[in-house]
Amino acid sequence: MDESWIKMDRQSFEYNHGVNSFIDFALENECLVNDRIRCPCLKCKNMKLFEANIVKDYLFFHEFDETYERWI
Template sequence: MDRFWIKMDRRSFEYDHGVNSFIDFALKNEYLVNDRIRYPCLKCENMKLFEANIVKDHLFFHEFDETYERWI
């Protein structure tokens, strides 16, 4: 998965598309726990689980952790 979008402005099309791709990838590759996704926003530090719509909000509001490296 391409990571260039992580450093883009959160208001940009590229960031929006990247977040949606990340969520789709997580959903399709069974990164779910009770229909929730673990995700690397700066606030939650990949420790909390939420539904896809909440994950998207967090990644826009709190930003995607640029140091996140687990891309399988």
């Protein structure tokens, strides 16, 4: 999975597309715990579980944690 978008401006098309691709990947590959996915934003640090739409919002509001390493 391409991760170059996580360092881009959160208002850019590339960041938006990257977030959507990340969410889709998580949902399609059953990365779910009780219908929720881990949030890799700077605030949650992949420790909190939320519904996909909340994770998406957090990735725009708090930014994607660039130290996130679990790319498949």
